[in-house]
Amino acid sequence: MSSAAAVIGASPRRKMWRALRRNPRVVLGALVLAVLVLAAVFADQLSPYPPNRQNLRNSLSPPGAEHLLGTDQFGRDVLSRIIHGGRVSLQVGFISVGIALLIGGLMGLLAGYYGGRLDSALMWIVDVLLALPAFLLALAIVAALGPSLVNVMIAVGIAFIPVFARVTRAAVLTVREQDYVAAAQAAGSSDLRIMFKHVVPNALSPVIVQVTLALAGAILSAAGLSFLGLGAQPPTAEWGSMLSTARPFIRDAHWAVTFPGLAIVITVLALNMVGDGLRDALDPRRKDA
Secondary structure, eight states, X not given: OHHHHHHHHHHHHHHHHHHXXXXXHHHHHHHHHHHHHHHHHTHHHHXXXXXXXXXXXXXXXXXXXXXXXXXXXXXXXXXXHHHHHHHHHHHHHHHHHHHHHHHHHHHHHHHHHHOHHHHHHHHHHHHHHTTSOHHHHHHHHHHHHOSSHHHHHHHHHHHTHHHHHHHHHHHHHHHHTSHHHHHHHHTTOOHHHHIIIIIHHHXXXXXXXXXXXXXXXXXXXXXXXXXXXXXXXTTSXXXXXXXXHHGGGTTTOTHHHHHHHHHHHHHHHHHHHHHHHHHHHHOTTOOOO
């Protein structure tokens, strides 16, 4: 009897993995992300040169055998700076989304589970944050806190709180009405136990999808803030900062702008591909082919 129940319980999970494996966009996006993560982890070993080593005699050199992606205005190797910039961008993305998930997820959980005045108060705060687009809100926060990479993480994290609060609240409202939650309440389980044992595990699917999509938005927002001079400060290798410093030389040395821009595009595209695939695989209304 227990083995049959285990098979039934594992069936949705197997269906999800089968759907993900059959989706070429998810596979391609996951492979790209795996390469990016490995490159960020082993950046010191993979970079052909130190990211901040200058050689003014070799400034703005085109791609060649010595420098595969060319050099910037200070003679620094573009490939090495892109690899190290990936480490910074991924770090900013994960930390800022972690902040948004922790605070926004908790707000959505409390609002969806308890409802009433608490729900109204928390959603009022969310509505206030949603009054400004996420990037403009992050821009205002960084302008108030001062330009730095840490402040960018905080600002982007705060800007993404409303999204996670809304998504989590909607999922919790659905799960809260299920029979197993009512049974746990009737059995005298505490609210904390019910929330983290019954509600949270069954409300994770849309939140996981949102995490993937928010990572793309966070990396893009951080790059935009660094491009404006409010994020990573020179000589830190960061994709948005690289675009900003190389912009005056775009006519004479397009590679100094093209390759960091491509790094942003490829990373965001890969995350969106994985996020779209997860959304389709976790959608209970999806019909198997």
